[in-house]
Every structure is written in structure tokens, then in C-alpha cells.
Amino acid sequence: MKRDSIRQPAPRPFRITWNIRLVIWATGAVAAAVAGVALISSLHSGRESSRWVDHTQQVLLLSTQLENNLLHAESVSRGYALTGDSRYSETFERVKADTMAGLDGLQAVVSDNPPQAQRLHALAALLQQRLSHLDKVVAAGHAHPDLVAALILNVEAQHIKKSIIDGLAAFRQVEQDLLQQRQQNAARAAAISIALAALTMVITLSCVVLATLLTVQDRNRLRMDRVQAKLQEVSRLNAIGQNAAMLAHEITQPITAAGTYLQAAARLIDSGQPASDVREAVVLSGKQIKRAGDVLERLRKYIVGGTGQTTVESMALLLEEAIELIALHREGLFITRDFKDDVPAVCVDRTHIEQVLINLMRNASQAMRQCERRVLGLAVTADGNNMVRVSVSDTGPGVPTQSAAALFEPAYSAKKGGMGVGLSICRTLVEAHGGRIWAEPNSGGGATFHFTVPAAKAAQSTDVGQAA
Numbered sequence: 001m002k003r004d005s006i007r008q009p010a011p012r013p014f015r016i017t018w019n020i021r022l023v024i025w026a027t028g029a030v031a032a033a034v035a036g037v038a039l040i041s042s043l044h045s046g047r048e049s050s051r052w053v054d055h056t057q058q059v060l061l062l063s064t065q066l067e068n069n070l071l072h073a074e075s076v077s078r079g080y081a082l083t084g085d086s087r088y089s090e091t092f093e094r095v096k097a098d099t100m101a102g103l104d105g106l107q108a109v110v111s112d113n114p115p116q117a118q119r120l121h122a123l124a125a126l127l128q129q130r131l132s133h134l135d136k137v138v139a140a141g142h143a144h145p146d147l148v149a150a151l152i153l154n155v156e157a158q159h160i161k162k163s164i165i166d167g168l169a170a171f172r173q174v175e176q177d178l179l180q181q182r183q184q185n186a187a188r189a190a191a192i193s194i195a196l197a198a199l200t201m202v203i204t205l206s207c208v209v210l211a212t213l214l215t216v217q218d219r220n221r222l223r224m225d226r227v228q229a230k231l232q233e234v235s236r237l238n239a240i241g242q243n244a245a246m247l248a249h250e251i252t253q254p255i256t257a258a259g260t261y262l263q264a265a266a267r268l269i270d271s272g273q274p275a276s277d278v279r280e281a282v283v284l285s286g287k288q289i290k291r292a293g294d295v296l297e298r299l300r301k302y303i304v305g306g307t308g309q310t311t312v313e314s315m316a317l318l319l320e321e322a323i324e325l326i327a328l329h330r331e332g333l334f335i336t337r338d339f340k341d342d343v344p345a346v347c348v349d350r351t352h353i354e355q356v357l358i359n360l361m362r363n364a365s366q367a368m369r370q371c372e373r374r375v376l377g378l379a380v381t382a383d384g385n386n387m388v389r390v391s392v393s394d395t396g397p398g399v400p401t402q403s404a405a406a407l408f409e410p411a412y413s414a415k416k417g418g419m420g421v422g423l424s425i426c427r428t429l430v431e432a433h434g435g436r437i438w439a440e441p442n443s444g445g446g447a448t449f450h451f452t453v454p455a456a457k458a459a460q461s462t463d464v465g466q467a468a
Contacts, residue, residue, distance in 0.1 A: 031200040038200075041189060053223050055109070056179040059116075060172055062106040067168050069099040070130065074161075077134045078152065082252060084142030092138055096131055103127060116174060123167045126160050133157045186220070251295050254288040257326070261285035287325055294351040310347050312456045315339075315380045315388055318350070322357035326365075333365060338379040345456040346388050352429040353453065356437075359422045360392040360449050367396030367447075377448070386455045387435065393448035398441050407439055426451070 073095045080088035103124055110116040133151065140147045151157065265281035316339040323335065346353075361376065368374040377393035399407065408427040430437045430451045437451035 034200055038192075038194075050220060050223060052179055052182045053220070056175050059106070059109055059175045062102060062109060063168050063172055063175075066099060066102045066106060066127075067165060069095055069102055070127065070161075070164065073099060073131065073134055077137045078148075080138055081140065081142060081145070081148040081152075089138055092134070096134075099127070099131065113178075116171065119167070119171055119174070123164060123171065126164050126167070130157070130160050130164060133160070183220070251292050254292040254295075258285040258288035258292070261288065291325065291351070291354070295355065310349055312345050312347050313350055313353075315343065315346050315390060315453075318353060319357060319378050319380070319390070322354050322361060325354070326358050326362055333368070333374050333376045336375060336377045338377070338381075340381050343380050343382050343388055346453050347456040348433055348453050349429075352432070356426045356429050356451065357390070357392070359426050360451075363422065364392055364394035364396065364449075367394050371396055382455075383452050386457065387452040388455050389450055389452050391448050391450045393442060393446060395442075395444075395446040398445060399439055399447045408437065 073092055076088045076091045076095060079085070080092060103120075107117065107120055107124070110120060133154070137148055137151050140151060261281045261284045265278050265285070268278045268281060316337075319337075319339075364376050368376075373395050375393075375395045377391070379389075379391040379393075381389050381391075383389035408423045427437050430453065433453045435452040435454065437449070439447055439449050441447055
């Protein structure tokens with residue numbers, strides 16, 4: 001047989017060898033591992049993010065509680081100085097202990113963050129100084145009103161208080177900024193994990209991975225929403241704490257007036273005066289007690305999240321009722337009235353606006369105590385933009401120019417021995433109605449205080465409680 005007659009074997013068809021299969025399996029395994037690592041990394045980022053949300057929430061709540069305790073300590077120290085009631089001093093000692101315990105707890109929570117721990121250490125020194133100052137107020141007590149007033153109005157003490165509040169606000173802002181940065185880092189890591197999972201979804205359970213990642217992110221988003229809602233609630237309670245001392249001051253006034261009327265009624269009975277005079281004193285006392293109850297009821301509704309009740313009122317009638325409530329007709333004042341006929345009714349919280357009128361009228365009466373000419377001017381006019389302006393003027397010594405800008409600030413008073421809360425409350429209540437309040441000097445001497453409130457047609461839906 002010849003060599004060239006021998007047939008060559010046919011080529012074998014192409015088959016995936018084991019080596020190629022191993023490469024495919026290895027690639028699939030690597031892809032699955034990458035997808036698994038991406039999932040684990042994303043879950044870890046989610047857990048870290050959730051942990052930081054909880055940590056930040058704890059820091060914010062503890063720092064806000066610390067601020068509220070400090071304000072509560074200040075309130076009860078003033079309450080003890082005003083009344084001499086030992087229950088205030090006992091409450092003060094308990095609140096002071098709670099404040100220091102809260103400080104220790106907050107220091108323990110932020111001990112892993114040296115910059116924040118250093119900021120808190122500086123605030124702790126200021127807090128100790130503020131509590132020591134309040135100790136002096138309690139030590140002075142009800143028997144030394146002049147010393148108490150001097151301690152309350154002490155510029156350095158007020159500066160320390162402001163530094164503590166501002167420092168805690170900055171402390172909370174830093175914590176929120178850190179949380180936002182950590183959330184951004186977590187979101188970035190989650191985005192990378194999602195991209196890796198998308199690249200390997202052909203050979204991995206990418207749909208499950210993606211759904212899990214999205215679920216984690218949704219949970220974090222919901223947690224952030226809950227934290228924001230909680231912070232809003234804490235801010236509302238913080239506002240209550242900041243105004244607690246001022247509200248206590250306003251409640252003390254009608255209660256003191258009621259006691260004075262009842263004492264007068266007792267003296268009238270002892271002296272055998274007619275029953276009509278005794279009845280008038282008792283009726284006036286009842287009105288003052290009702291006014292204190294109305295203030296407490298508004299505070300209760302605000303604490304539980306309620307809103308103020310507005311009604312359509314005549315501002316002229318509210319002024320006349322305020323005159324009767326504080327018995328200005330017995331103060332020896334000459335009262336002038338300028339009530340325009342074309343002024344519309346107003347839609348206001350009756351108790352709040354009466355409180356503003358009583359504060360302004362009482363301040364005017366006290367300013368004119370040493371004056372020979374004592375004229376109290378009351379005016380109601382339309383102010384444009386569906387607003388009504390009320391003006392209360394006096395013929396007293398007037399307001400110093402350098403003090404005009406600070407008249408409505410808390411803890412500032414132009415009167416000797418004043419606590420500086422009345423005008424601050426007036427501004428809060430007027431602004432809660434959407435109005436404004438300001439003071440102007442009179443050309444012939446004295447001062448005029450103006451404030452505006454919405455007319456009835458423009459204020460039917462005003463929600464006073466939310467702004468207060």
C-alpha cells in the first residue's frame with residue numbers, strides 16, 4: 001500500500017474542556033463572592049449608619065435635657081426667691097443633681113469623640129459657674145429681694161447662661177453635621193455596592209442583593225425621619241422650658257392681685273363696710289383667679305400639642321375689660337380713649353391679648369408713679385394689610401434711647417428691681433398672632449408702645465398655639 005493512499009483522521013469537534021469550565025466556575029465564584037462582599041459591606045454600612053443615628057439621637061436628647069434642666073433650675077430658684085416656698089428650694093436641689101447626672105451621662109456618650117468631649121468639658125465649667133450663681137439666688141431667698149434682683153440681672157451671669165445655651169446649640173449642630181457626613185459616606189458605600197451587585201447579577205442573586213440594599217436604605221431613611229420628628233418635639237419642649245420662668249411670672253401677678261383683693265374684703269368686713277363694697281372686692285379677686293387659670297390652661301394645651309382658641313373680639317371692649325381687671329380707675333390716672341369707629345374686629349386668643357394689654361397698661365402706670373401729670377392714652381386704629389394697631393402711651397420719663405433695642409429681650413428690664421419678662425412675653429404673644437410690637441418716644445415726654453394683630457376677616461384660620 002502506498003503512503004499517499006492512507007486517509008488522515010478527521011478533526012474532533014470543539015468541546016469545553018475542564019480547564020475552561022474551571023475558569024468559568026472560578027469566575028462565577030469570584031463574581032458571587034464579589035456580590036456577597038458587596039452585600040455584606042452594604043449591610044455593615046447600614047448597621048453603622050443605624051448605630052450612628054441612635055448615637056446622635058442619644059447625644060441630642062441628653063444635651064437638650066441638660067439645657068432644660070438648667071432652665072428648670074433657674075425657674076425654681078426664681079420661684080423660691082419670689083415666694084419663699086421651701087418646695088421650690090427642694091425642687092432646685094433635685095434638679096441640680098439631675099443636671100450634674102445628665103452632664104456625666106453625656107460625657108460618657110461622647111467620650112469616643114475627643115473634639116466633642118473637649119467642647120463639653122468647657123461647657124461643664126460654665127455650667128458649674130451657672131449653678132453656683134443660682135445657689136446664691138436660693139441662698140438669698142425671699143428675704144432679700146434687692147440682692148436677688150441684682151443676682152438675676154447680673155451681666156456676667158446672663159453672659160454665662162447665653163454661652164451655655166449657645167455652646168449646647170453648637171454642640172448639637174456639630175453632632176448633626178457628623179451624622180450627615182456619616183450618612184453621606186454610608187450612602188456612597190451603598191451606591192458602590194449596588195454597582196458591583198449589578199455587574200454580577202447574571203451569576204448571582206443580584207435582585208435579592210439589590211432589594212436588601214434598598215430595604216436597608218429605606219429603613220435608614222425612616223429612622224432619620226423619626227429622628228427629625230423627635231428633634232422637632234424636643235425643640236417644642238425646649239421652647240416651653242425657656243418660657244417657663246416668664247409664664248410663672250405672669251401667673252404670679254393675678255394670684256397676687258387676687259390675694260390683695262381678698263385681704264381688702266376682709267378689712268372691709270372687719271370695719272363694717274357695706275356688703276356691696278365687699279362683693280366688689282371678691283368679684284375682682286375671682287376675675288384675677290380666672291385669668292391665672294386661663295394662662296395655665298393655655299400652657300397645658302400647648303404642652304400636649306394643642307393650639308390656641310381664637311375668637312372674634314372688639315379691641316375696644318378688650319381694652320375696657322383690661323382696665324377693670326387691673327383696676328386702673330383706682331390708680332388716680334386720667335385715661336384717654338381714641339377708638340376709631342371704622343376699626344374692624346379682631347380674631348385673637350382673648351386671654352393672650354388681655355395679658356399683653358394688662359402688661360403694657362401696668363408698665364405705663366408704674367412709669368408715671370412719680371409724675372405730677374399722669375395720663376394713660378389708649379388708641380385703636382386700622383394699620384393696613386388687614387391689621388389693627390393698638391397704642392398704649394404714658395407721660396412718664398420715657399425709654400432711654402440706648403435701651404430701646406433691648407426692651408423686648410428676656411431678662412432685660414429698664415425698671416429697678418424688674419425681672420425683665422413682661423415685655424418679652426408681650427412680644428411672644430403678639431408674634432404668635434402674626435403681629436409685631438415696638439416702642440416709640442413721645443415728643444412731649446413719655447413713651448408709646450404699639451402692637452398689631454390681624455383683623456377678623458384676615459385671621460379666621462390663625463393658629464396661635466403653634467407660633468407660641
